[in-house]
Amino acid sequence: MQKSVGPNEDTNTTPESNAKRISPPLSKIPGVPLYVQIREAVRREITDGDLQPGERIPSEDELGTRFGVSRMTVRKAIADLIQDGLLYRSHGVGTFVTQVQIDRDHTRLTDFFESAQEQGLEATASLLSRERIRANPKVAQALALEEGEEILRIGSLRSLDGEPITLHYAHVPAKLATDLPTEEFLYHSVWLLIENRNSLKVKRAVEHLEAQLADRALARLLQIERGAPVLYKERTVFAEDGTPVEYEECYNRGDRYRCSVILHH
Amino acid sequence: MQKSVGPNEDTNTTPESNAKRISPPLSKIPGVPLYVQIREAVRREITDGDLQPGERIPSEDELGTRFGVSRMTVRKAIADLIQDGLLYRSHGVGTFVTQVQIDRDHTRLTDFFESAQEQGLEATASLLSRERIRANPKVAQALALEEGEEILRIGSLRSLDGEPITLHYAHVPAKLATDLPTEEFLYHSVWLLIENRNSLKVKRAVEHLEAQLADRALARLLQIERGAPVLYKERTVFAEDGTPVEYEECYNRGDRYRCSVILHH
DNA sequence: GAGTGGTCTAGACCACCCG
DNA sequence: GGGTGGTCTAGACCACTCG
Numbered sequence: 001m002q003k004s005v006g007p008n009e010d011t012n013t014t015p016e017s018n019a020k021r022i023s024p025p026l027s028k029i030p031g032v033p034l035y036v037q038i039r040e041a042v043r044r045e046i047t048d049g050d051l052q053p054g055e056r057i058p059s060e061d062e063l064g065t066r067f068g069v070s071r072m073t074v075r076k077a078i079a080d081l082i083q084d085g086l087l088y089r090s091h092g093v094g095t096f097v098t099q100v101q102i103d104r105d106h107t108r109l110t111d112f113f114e115s116a117q118e119q120g121l122e123a124t125a126s127l128l129s130r131e132r133i134r135a136n137p138k139v140a141q142a143l144a145l146e147e148g149e150e151i152l153r154i155g156s157l158r159s160l161d162g163e164p165i166t167l168h169y170a171h172v173p174a175k176l177a178t179d180l181p182t183e184e185f186l187y188h189s190v191w192l193l194i195e196n197r198n199s200l201k202v203k204r205a206v207e208h209l210e211a212q213l214a215d216r217a218l219a220r221l222l223q224i225e226r227g228a229p230v231l232y233k234e235r236t237v238f239a240e241d242g243t244p245v246e247y248e249e250c251y252n253r254g255d256r257y258r259c260s261v262i263l264h265h
Numbered sequence: 266m267q268k269s270v271g272p273n274e275d276t277n278t279t280p281e282s283n284a285k286r287i288s289p290p291l292s293k294i295p296g297v298p299l300y301v302q303i304r305e306a307v308r309r310e311i312t313d314g315d316l317q318p319g320e321r322i323p324s325e326d327e328l329g330t331r332f333g334v335s336r337m338t339v340r341k342a343i344a345d346l347i348q349d350g351l352l353y354r355s356h357g358v359g360t361f362v363t364q365v366q367i368d369r370d371h372t373r374l375t376d377f378f379e380s381a382q383e384q385g386l387e388a389t390a391s392l393l394s395r396e397r398i399r400a401n402p403k404v405a406q407a408l409a410l411e412e413g414e415e416i417l418r419i420g421s422l423r424s425l426d427g428e429p430i431t432l433h434y435a436h437v438p439a440k441l442a443t444d445l446p447t448e449e450f451l452y453h454s455v456w457l458l459i460e461n462r463n464s465l466k467v468k469r470a471v472e473h474l475e476a477q478l479a480d481r482a483l484a485r486l487l488q489i490e491r492g493a494p495v496l497y498k499e500r501t502v503f504a505e506d507g508t509p510v511e512y513e514e515c516y517n518r519g520d521r522y523r524c525s526v527i528l529h530h
Numbered sequence: 531g532a533g534t535g536g537t538c539t540a541g542a543c544c545a546c547c548c549g
Numbered sequence: 550g551g552g553t554g555g556t557c558t559a560g561a562c563c564a565c566t567c568g
Contacts, residue, residue: 033536033537033538034537034538035537035538054506059552059553059554060554061553069538069539070538070539070540070541071540072337072539072540073538073539076537076538088506089553089554090546090547090553090554091546091547091553091554092545092547092554092555093547093548093552093553094554095553096506097507098505098507099409099506099507099508099509100409100508100509102469107471107528108528108530109530144364202530203353203530204367204528206367206372206525206526206527207526207527207528208523208525209523210496210522211496211497211519212494212519213492213493213494227478227492228478229475229476229477229478229494229495231474231475231476232476238367240353240363241353241363241364242318242362242365243364244365254475257475258473258475259474259475260471260472260473260474261472261524261526262469263373263374263470263471264374264468265373265466265468299556300557324533325534326533334557335557335558337556337557338556338558340535340536341556341557354534354536356534356535356564357534357535357536357566358534358535358565358566359533360535
């Protein structure tokens with residue numbers, strides 16, 4: 001593992017048996033898998049600061065003994081936390097808490113309205129257009145449709161705290177968009193509506209981002225100067241089975257909107 | 266480790282429907298974990314088209330029998346492929362090939378020079394500056410340093426096929442940047458150099474993206490008009506243990522550069 | 531009810547790292 | 550050598566889906 005030069009903050013090296021930590025022998029809530037209970041117990045230890053960044057957590061054998069479960073169950077719990085970036089393992093050495101906990105919220109596929117609410121902002125939208133049209137080549141490609149197949153296209157202007165932020169176009173295969181009530185578009189992302197109505201699970205999305213300039217029409221809608229910077233985003237949302245559910249085109253005010261991403265190596 | 270390879274394949278007259286698929290009873294390469302061999306065998310079936318999008322793959326029991334391994338081993342192989350987005354599971358139903366295989370290459374943390382090369386482009390860079398300075402608040406925050414700690418700051422202009430694309434500033438904690446030969450900056454990402462020299466593993470990165478306009482100086486460097494769109498990217502690269510390794514500021518030509526991302530729900 | 535994936539066990543041997 | 554994680558087994562029971 002890394003010898004990283006001169007860690008000037010060592011602190012821990014607690015002599016062994018900090019046995020008070022983590023262990024509450026787990027009252028085994030029925031209906032909740034053991035590995036989930038263990039995972040959340042360990043996660044709590046980390047977020048509460050009982051396990052400090054850089055600190056080694058108890059070994060898998062140790063945790064298995066404490067919680068009264070087999071080692072494979074512990075490993076499943078830990079694997080999830082590693083996936084989340086809270087822990088990392090080093091063969092022959094141990095399992096450790098990562099130094100910097102990355103805030104995942106910014107990189108999750110979230111509903112515009114929900115995530116605004118979580119940040120204490122008032123999200124609103126006004127409907128600009130709603131039309132059933134035939135997919136042009138670009139949209140067809142994105143939604144894995146034949147060119148000319150019918151889609152629903154919804155234009156809206158999204159605002160935060162009353163200030164226009166995004167000109168938004170959603171494209172949905174017509175067969176997924178039957179009976180979507182218009183007013184719902186103003187309170188929920190389209191893919192969320194489709195998920196609820198078609199009992200499919202939205203799983204991932206691919207985004208492409210570019211810097212552009214506002215033309216006259218866009219500038220007026222977003223209440224910015226013509227030629228002001230705009231973050232243009234194309235997004236395709238996929239269901240669990242890999243089927244495209246929605247294709248979006250978003251024109252975001254450059255001075256009010258930034259985008260956060262996590263990459264893996 | 267070696268089992269002297271005893272998959273007596275006489276038994277394989279099983280009248281199973283698609284018994285031809287997937288199964289070559291696995292010659293169990295010594296030194297390569299079984300789940301890796303199984304995973305890659307299944308992955309090959311998918312990329313080769315032997316398993317079609319939407320198709321159900323054999324059940325876990327079935328695969329375990331065919332490959333001569335336990336079910337947990339099969340599950341580990343499949344879990345990896347699900348993580349990669351090639352498969353998805355449905356409880357009580359089966360495991361299936363996803364409809365659309367997302368190209369992961371665009372969303373991996375990659376070296377600018379390597380990834381350009383893979384796309385058949387000639388990546389070059391010219392060094393603009395190299396200085397040891399004290400971290401300002403923003404850089405210190407990003408690199409988890411105290412304000413005023415020493416860092417190495419490297420400015421360069423990156424080009425593709427001779428055309429300037431990105432004005433790039435890399436910031437590295439001085440303690441990680443000892444003896445980095447200047448000429449290397451022109452052929453490799455800084456975090457890659459650090460990874461090699463400090464025997465640490467780069468694991469993830471966080472990016473923030475904004476749309477901006479080119480000012481006069483930037484415009485001249487990138488050979489674009491003043492006021493042209495620029496995709497501004499801040500990126501922090503983290504080692505496996507969560508330690509920040511590098512903080513970058515990139516000014517990318519809006520008309521030549523786009524950024525791709527995967528989100529999860 | 532039959533088949534599938536979801537969880538879990540109680541071991542085992544190995545590879546790796548450290549003192 | 551002793552402790553750690555990495556892999557693997559041969560079972561088990563459960564929950565879910567579907568015909």
